Amino acid sequence: MSQQENVILEMKDVKVQFRLDEGLLKAVDGVDLRIKRGKTLGIVGESGCGKSVTSQALLRIVPKPGEVQGEIRLTRKKKDGSLEVVDLAKLDARGKEIRDIRGAEIAMIFQEPMKAFSPIHTIGNQIMEAILLHTTDDQDEAYRIGVEILKKVGMSNPEQRMSEYPHQLSGGMRQRAMIAMALSCSPSILIADEPTTALDVTVQAQVLQLINDLKSSHDTSVIFITHDLGVIAEMSDDVAVMYLGKVVEYTDVDTLFHHPKHPYTKALLNSIPSVMRESKRLESIEGTVPFPMNLPKGCGFYTRCKLAKDGVCNVEDVPLVEVTAGHSVRCLLVDEV
Amino acid sequence: MLNYISYRLLQLIPLLVAISIIVFVIIQLPPGDFLTNYIQQLKLSGNDVSESAILNLKQEYGLDKSMIVQYVYWIKDMVLHGNMGRSFQFNMPVADVIWPRLGLTVAISLISLVFVWLVAIPIGIYSATHQYSILDYVFTFIGFIGVAVPGFLIALVLVYFIFIETGVSITGLFSPEYVDAPWTLAKVLDMLPRMILPVIVIGMASAASLIRITRGMLLDELSKQYVITARAKGVSEGRLLFKYPVRMAINPLISTIGWTLPALISGEVIVSIVLNLQTTGPMLLKALMTQDMYLCGSFILVTSVITVLGTLLSDILLAAIDPRIRFGGVGE
């Protein structure tokens, strides 16, 4: 039971669908995930696999006309210290309850810090906005907390930074400010949506280090979304591999890298260069991700899978099966490979 | 900020010189110069004009000199003495003809500008936040008509229908008893209701295009990342809308004043002719009919200068509210 208590966010059969004139677009199609306290869950997949939409579903900030279905159960501490469970999927996306959770319980770091900050408001203004909403009504105190958090993420001259505009900062500094903004209200879950993709490699390492440090010092859970398996290896405790809106493999990071089961995961791993595998050609996955609309029945990876068997893989939708404890795979041929 | 303003002011000088040259050319365009017209007029009214008087006049206006010298005379006279030449149609200095009416033209144009903003911005915001709703389509359609159909046609049709329905002729800015009366509170009160129709008609086209621009720009901004960031912070939708996208969209909208203002003044001129308002429009038309070029030229000069100043003000306003322009660094 102790493990159960440590799960602070649980997603059950979460679906995000966009009702368009052309039909129903299933961006996220039945995702089950658990986020444990103080741990990092990595979500990896190609662009368009629904990993970003999954994170948006948590905050209920899915763009129109998306609809979130299923259960998203967040365990949060009430003011008196007792625990309560809220189903985020049932809340009104524009309502007060979800707004109290956004930024305070669950905060988010975005991919491109330049675009994620409003160019016409100062950094201070934008950091203090969240603090004023969730922590205090006092301007001076909010300012003090803002400076404090900027210092914590390693910004020089935090007071000066508070009155600067985003375009006056460098890319790495901006991402630090972004992280500061997300952490300003001490959230219990931090969602990092490709936080390093837009940064230089050297800065990337610093930012990743920063997120890891803050995670351990604040006991924050992190959902780390990326297409970069290298980053996943460095950051995550658990990993979910997503393909076409579904989780195809879900396990801890060691198992994933050493004993991958799903053909897609294997293909992904084979497509990254490694110093260990000498003189081996890199493999690419043939074809492209199908458009997630009006898909045929069967395994989503069928069209690109080398092992796919006609009459087996393309008949019924494939369930996610736990093959060993803590290792789930969505593949019918899992025993054969 | 001061640097920016002085830089912009310096930029104005060549622009103003260019405008004045064009106006001077326009004045000189029609065959026969101003003096021949003037002398002809004097003769017609029975005055005897001697050769020496003609010579005197020629010297006074520098007509015996080259074009460039004439231009310098004209500019010097205007800048130093406020003398814009003589309207032979009204037989008065141009300045005396223009200024009283120009005030009304500027007033109506500015009120129209305010009207345009008050109407277009809220509608634009509504249309953007309720994209593809019924009202959005309605506004889009009205916008189309506003953009497509010129003010003078709308004025013509409106005047006709109001006359048919109510028997009231809504032309003119004042009731007959106030037309030549000095300015009093009663005159202003008499004028205000009569201003409503011209302001709507003049502002319609600009309002329509401003609605389109506001809507388009807001739709762009609404899907931007920083809006999602703010939403992810827990900011409520209403607050978020006004703090970020609207605030962002306002900047380019302010810069539209640069072309809205000349469009409004243009519209005012032609609509005032149809509605027979006591502004510069009908006067300009009369002046043009008789090729009273000093009057026309001065009118174009003054309205252009007003537009230029309006644009300058909007630029300064823009710099005041947009840090990227103020600090010279322009982001993405």
Add this chain to the structure above:
Amino acid sequence: MSGLTTVINQLRRPRTRRKKKTDQPSMEVASQWQLMWWKFKKHKLAVISAVVLILMYLIALFSEFVSPNLSATRFTAYKNAPPQKIHFVDAESGFQLRPFVYGMKEKIDEETFLRTFSEDKTKKYPIQFFAKGEPYKLWGVIPSSIHLFGVNNPDGALFLMGTDQLGHDLFSRIIYGGRISLSFGLVGIVLTLFIGLLLGGVSGYLGGVSDTIIQRIIDFLICIPTIPLWMALSAAVPREWSATQMYFGLIIIFSIIGWTGLARVVRGKILSLREEDFTMAARLAGAGDLRIIRKHLLPSFASYIIVNVTLSIPATILGETSLSFLGIGLQAPAVSWGVLLQDAQNLETLAHHPWLLWPAAFIMLTVLMFNFLGDGLRDAADPYK
């Protein structure tokens, strides 16, 4: 943002719907113009507008034939006559498919001296196709006396939209006026297009001093209120000029003021295209300036120019109309929609003869149609979006 969100945002725009697989088998290999055409076809309003405009231009082209009367003919017995009603039902013979009009009786009110017309039910004139009427020369060359429709009877007359104070048939005059007003938009845009392309191209491609100068000129032209400037320039045109001279004089006036918008589009496009990889690739492959402009740049922004031109034509038409309406553009006896509207300037006459507003309806229709068409073209201009 993930790629998916972008796709969703694109899908949400109704006008940029992805086509179903069935009716575009060659989406990948279709040329830019084919894609534009596919996309344009789906913009129903724009297609309808295009059809209406083509019809209007055809009518203008054959105006002598289409109009039941000649524009210059004065029916002195019918001054200020209201539009005739078209009837299908007769008291004697009942319903008939062929429409007809009654003759008109003039009555003068003895107190007010106002002239009114009423139907003379004793005289019935059926409207016929290819009726024989007044002789004319099509385009001044081909003689004929057959009109598309008319009453085929020298005693009767057909005034679908009434007559003016001189007894001209307004409907015929509107059709003749369309020839001048509609052609003015097309002819006017040619010179504008030339200046705009040239200066915008020079400004964008050469850059440097020429760019600065041209940009300053544009800034300068934009801040002068257009209508007063048009008015002043057209007033400066010599009075003795003939209608044809005035027509081209006005076109020159509009062009030297109106090229700025187009030049801006061209310059902006060239500036951004100059930086594109394919331009660089062509340059590296050894293509010369002219070849790059012709083969790579022009096709890339031709669609934008077409859109811009489509939206400039109505503006030019309106310019002519405004000036003629004010009495400082084209002058009678030339017939344009603006000239015709001059009669409607006075509220007094308008109240008694409201049919004089008919030319306004044609102006509005034309301008709206061009705007809808331009809107459709604008959406189609970027087929890859």
